Amino acid sequence: MTPLEKARQRAEIDARTNGCHLNPDISFLNDLLDGLVRNEERYGYPSCPCRLASGKFEFDRDIICPCDYRDPDVAEHGACYCGLYVRKDVFEGKTPLQPVPERRPPEKIERAYGTTAAPVERSVEKPDTGRKEPSDLKMRIYYCKQCGYVCYREEPPYICPICKAKREMFAELTI
């Protein structure tokens, strides 16, 4: 199995297990999957093909595909930021694919690149101007107050992967 086939497989399984679909436009889909493969080769993880990774895992964690924003974007806008994953009605052609606004918070963009605007060049080529280092990141244990799902992250997920509760339903678990 080629890397591209592996990427498609992982994405297909992921879509099925998360109640969404892959973009039905095969050529468009292949371009995105190809971007995932290239990012995995370059960075060691399949970061979003439509966003520029910083190359620092801790800063890119939220944009590794499936990114943190996929589930709320598919639910609200019918597709993820890339258009790789789409909602059932979009998949079936009942709803047109719309541009999806960037949900990634400006502070996450800034700490990754040292600027709120997505950089045109790799951040490593820019002067370092006091932006946060990965060691500043505070990971916490969170649990879903509805179903009890436990995760260890900087922030709770937007949607609970188990019961689909909203982020507000998460609380910190202090042990």
Added chain:
Amino acid sequence: MTPLEKARQRAEIDARTNGCHLNPDISFLNDLLDGLVRNEERYGYPSCPCRLASGKFEFDRDIICPCDYRDPDVAEHGACYCGLYVRKDVFEGKTPLQPVPERRPPEKIERAYGTTAAPVERSVEKPDTGRKEPSDLKMRIYYCKQCGYVCYREEPPYICPICKAKREMFAELTI
């Protein structure tokens, strides 16, 4: 997207990711989804449209949709208590929808309302007769001995959301 459409979407995604289906009777389904929307407005969480919530989150946690009883009820009876979620054979019309007995334990009903019978009025309008306060609730960390899934709840889930092991497969994780 209207609140009703959002509720349907969440339910659809939830059904797909949990191996069940939404009730194929659209009118019946809409009534249930509408009940979820109204409960979310009233209580701040989408408690079961077929059960009366106490209004205290800690006491209602087990009946927030998808309720704790959905997965075992769909597996055993072909539908959840409401009939919102149904099993594949029921969805396809091969098995008729049957009444589903209440699986919620009497002690959970009692602590929520101060009586084992579902109240006809809101519990806040009844005299308080020594029933448990939320602070009495004991949350614990459990893990599935088969797959390792970790959750923080009063009791383990009936069915492991990851590997589908039974409740008996859970043990307390003491740290």
Added chain:
Amino acid sequence: MTPLEKARQRAEIDARTNGCHLNPDISFLNDLLDGLVRNEERYGYPSCPCRLASGKFEFDRDIICPCDYRDPDVAEHGACYCGLYVRKDVFEGKTPLQPVPERRPPEKIERAYGTTAAPVERSVEKPDTGRKEPSDLKMRIYYCKQCGYVCYREEPPYICPICKAKREMFAELTI
């Protein structure tokens, strides 16, 4: 519902929620499900119908169906070791079912039976030759560095059940 029907139901739900399919050969499938039912009766847990269980839960944990090896085997080989769960293209007849090599590590086989070769008789009937006792097992809390999924296991899963990241994406969570 008979035990066989219950086993099929659990397997169907499990397949749907994990992005794979049950073997379309009904007779073959029923033999496997029947093996699961018999193992559950014999050992108290539905260990793999194609592998011999030791009868000690801690040593058999990785081969309780769905076994630890199912997801990577379905992804890579198109089917689990038994052929109970298959990939979509195999289910649809586009790819033939191939023999699946044993992914279970030799050390796990050895500690269960005291030999790297699968025994022809139950291990309890063999002399005990210094092999590890369950108390030697070291369970740890792991988390997925991509999505934050937390689990308590001897080793991380091969594939994150939430975001499908590879095992390498897991790290130990020290509290």
